[in-house]
Amino acid sequence: MSLGLTALELARIQFAFTVSFHIIFPATSIGLACFLAVLEWKWLRTQDPIYKDLFKYWIKIFAVAFGMGVVSGVVMSYQFGTNWSEFSRIAGSITGPLLTYEVLSAFFLEAGFLGIMLFGWGRVSPKAHFFATLMVAIGTCISMFWILSSNSWMQTPQGFAIENGIIVPTDWWAIVFNPSFPYRFAHMATAAFLVSSLLVVGTAGWHLLKGRRDTLVKKSFSMGLWMVLITSCLQVVIGDHHGLNTLKHQPAKLAAIEGHWETNRDHAMPLLLFAIPDMQNERNAVEFGIPHLGSLILTHSMDGQVTGLKDFAAEDRPNVPIVFWSFRVMVSLGMLMVLLSLIALWLRKQGSLYESSWFHKFAIIMGPTGYVTLLAGWVTTEVGRQPWVVYGVMRTRDGLSHSVTADQVGLSLLIFVLVYTVVFGSGIYYMLKLIKTGPAFLDSLAPEETAGLGHFKTPLRPLSAVDEMIDDETSTTDQNKEKHHD
Numbered sequence: 001m002s003l004g005l006t007a008l009e010l011a012r013i014q015f016a017f018t019v020s021f022h023i024i025f026p027a028t029s030i031g032l033a034c035f036l037a038v039l040e041w042k043w044l045r046t047q048d049p050i051y052k053d054l055f056k057y058w059i060k061i062f063a064v065a066f067g068m069g070v071v072s073g074v075v076m077s078y079q080f081g082t083n084w085s086e087f088s089r090i091a092g093s094i095t096g097p098l099l100t101y102e103v104l105s106a107f108f109l110e111a112g113f114l115g116i117m118l119f120g121w122g123r124v125s126p127k128a129h130f131f132a133t134l135m136v137a138i139g140t141c142i143s144m145f146w147i148l149s150s151n152s153w154m155q156t157p158q159g160f161a162i163e164n165g166i167i168v169p170t171d172w173w174a175i176v177f178n179p180s181f182p183y184r185f186a187h188m189a190t191a192a193f194l195v196s197s198l199l200v201v202g203t204a205g206w207h208l209l210k211g212r213r214d215t216l217v218k219k220s221f222s223m224g225l226w227m228v229l230i231t232s233c234l235q236v237v238i239g240d241h242h243g244l245n246t247l248k249h250q251p252a253k254l255a256a257i258e259g260h261w262e263t264n265r266d267h268a269m270p271l272l273l274f275a276i277p278d279m280q281n282e283r284n285a286v287e288f289g290i291p292h293l294g295s296l297i298l299t300h301s302m303d304g305q306v307t308g309l310k311d312f313a314a315e316d317r318p319n320v321p322i323v324f325w326s327f328r329v330m331v332s333l334g335m336l337m338v339l340l341s342l343i344a345l346w347l348r349k350q351g352s353l354y355e356s357s358w359f360h361k362f363a364i365i366m367g368p369t370g371y372v373t374l375l376a377g378w379v380t381t382e383v384g385r386q387p388w389v390v391y392g393v394m395r396t397r398d399g400l401s402h403s404v405t406a407d408q409v410g411l412s413l414l415i416f417v418l419v420y421t422v423v424f425g426s427g428i429y430y431m432l433k434l435i436k437t438g439p440a441f442l443d444s445l446a447p448e449e450t451a452g453l454g455h456f457k458t459p460l461r462p463l464s465a466v467d468e469m470i471d472d473e474t475s476t477t478d479q480n481k482e483k484h485h486d
Contacts, residue, residue, distance in 0.1 A: 005406060006406055007404050007405055007406040010406055010409040010410050010413055011079075011083040011400060012396070013413060014079065014412065015079055015083070015084075017413065017416060017417070018072065018076050018079070018420075019378070022069065022073055022075075023374060023375070023378060024371050024374065025072060026140070026143070026144070026192075027192040028062075028192075028195060028196055029062055029066040029069050029140055030140040030144055030193075031192045031193045031195055031196020031199075032196045033062060033133075033137040033139075033140045034137045034196075035058060035227075036058055036062060036133055037130075037134050037137040038223075039052075039055040040129070040130045040133050041130065053216060053441055054219065057216075057439035059117070061199075061431055063118060064430055064434070065431065068424055071423075072420075072424065075416075077099075083409060084401060086400060086401060087394070089166070090166055090167055090399070091167045091389075091394065091399075094153060094160060094169050095154070097169075098146055098149055098175075098176070099146065102145075102147060105142050105146070106139045106143035106145075107139070110135075110139035110143070112135070113131075113132040113135040114132075116129060116132035117129070117133045145185060148185045148188055149175075149177075149185075152180045152181040153175055153176075153181075153390075154391065155180050155184070155249075155250065155381070155391050156178045156179040156180040156181075156249045156250070157390050157391060157392070157393055158174040158175060158178045159172065159178070160175065162393075167393070179245065179249050180242075183238065183245045184242065184381075186238045187235070187238050187377075190235045190238055191235070191370075191374050191377065194227075194235065194370050194373070195371060197225075197227035197231060197370075198224070198366055198368075199224075199370065199435075200221075200223065200227075201221060201225055201228060201340075201366065201367060202366065202368065202435075203367065204220040204224060205360040205361075205363030206360075206367075206435070206436070206438075208357075208360045209357060209360040209361060212438070216439040216441065217439070220439065221354065221363075222353070225340075225344040228340060228341045228344075229341035229344070232337040232338045232340075232341055233338060235337075236338065239331075240297070243298060247298055247299070249391075251307045252317055252318065254298070254307075255306070255307060256318045256319075256320045256384055257323055257327045257380065258306070259275040259284055259287065259320065260272075260294070260308050261284070261308045261310050263305065263306070263307050263311055264295065264305055264308070267303070268292040268295040268296075268303045269294035269295040269304070270289035270291045270292065270293065270294050271289050271290045271293035271294040272284070272289035272294070273290065273328075274286070274288040274289075275288070277320040277324055279319075279320050279321070282309070282310055294306065316387065318384050318385070318386045319383055319386065323379075323384045326377075326380045326383070327380045329372070330373050330376040333369045333373040337366065337369070337370075340363065340366050
């Protein structure tokens with residue numbers, strides 16, 4: 001089962017596999033929870049039923065994403081005991097409490113109000129329901145706060161001492177608000193909003209391309225594009241500051257990101273657009289860049305100095321090709337997001353935002369790029385940290401469980417791949433079918449489907465909030481093609 005790989009390599013692959021599946025669902029639920037809060041606030045403020053109908057549609061996708069996020073998150077925690085018990089023993093006095101705070105302050109808040117949010121229409125007052133929605137949205141952000149604090153501490157550890165080989169906390173304020181945390185938290189929060197807004201835009205773009213021109217689709221498309229404009233431009237600014245922070249606290253990672261081997265002591269550093277890093281010969285086999293721009297971006301000076309990879313011992317360098325290219329995937333797609341939103345502004349001015357089929361195709365293509373960008377960013381972050389599990393303090397190999405074997409990890413990895421493919425593949429298929437169905441006007445539904453004006457059907461289980469027959473190709477939204485046109 002080991003396929004010639006060591007237990008360490010397989011354990012890293014297993015954690016990368018499970019966390020990659022996991023991160024897409026919390027990112028979706030974080031962004032959608034805030035989107036739902038905005039929709040309900042707009043409905044309370046204007047009493048326009050369009051916002052209520054959109055809320056009822058997107059809460060179904062939120063419920064599926066939230067459920068899969070919880071399940072996939074539980075699986076990851078077990079690996080700290082099975083594959084990474086030494087990491088838990090040595091650093092658990094810091095990472096353990098941070099994850100506990102996430103459960104106590106965020107998960108309980110979400111769980112306490114989630115039922116009201118999903119099933120409270122007509123059963124509590126509108127303001128009470130909005131409060132529940134707001135609490136769930138805040139809870140998702142608090143959860144992100146603690147998770148990012150824990151991960152950021154592993155990137156830029158502060159506020160600790162080592163006693164008898166064990167990392168012990170000495171300053172919790174310094175631990176929680178470690179040097180990279182503010183930038184990483186802002187970067188991840190903005191990424192989550194980008195993921196969800198692109199999902200909204202892609203969904204609306206699909207239905208516009210199929211001929212729908214009702215206000216539900218137009219409103220979704222418009223709101224999503226405004227959010228993409230704000231968050232994509234904001235991400236450029238946050239990314240710049242995050243890069244400066246990485247240059248200061250994780251210079252080896254930054255050098256790998258830039259494919260920068262020699263410290264530029266007497267000349268400006270170029271910005272490499274393309275390169276083939278050769279780790280064995282400590283150079284780039286092929287490279288193409290823009291002179292001086294690397295120094296300008298990274299140091300805000302035309303001739304700023306950036307430490308090269310050769311100034312670090314070979315065993316302290318990350319995998320340069322992976323970090324170099326994952327970063328460029330992230331940045332390239334981010335620039336396309338900015339382009340998408342700027343084109344949308346121009347089309348708004350021209351009055352053809354909802355009639356430009358070529359732009360709708362572009363929006364559909366961009367819909368899933370938020371997830372690709374998110375994963376590329378995390379690959380850059382986590383592979384760039386190697387060979388450290390706690391940067392500069394504890395190597396990844398030292399966190400591996402002593403008793404675990406390659407065959408054991410390989411077998412569990414195979415089981416994870418099979419189970420995840422079935423379970424989460426089905427969940428993703430379910431979400432895609434809901435997206436294909438699209439939002440519907442309340443008065444276009446049959447009476448038994450509405451259960452009375454403003455009500456959901458009474459559920460027995462949380463995922464009963466998703467009440468679509470997803471394998472029924474006859475969508476209720478098809479009825480909307482002939483009515484509710486502007």
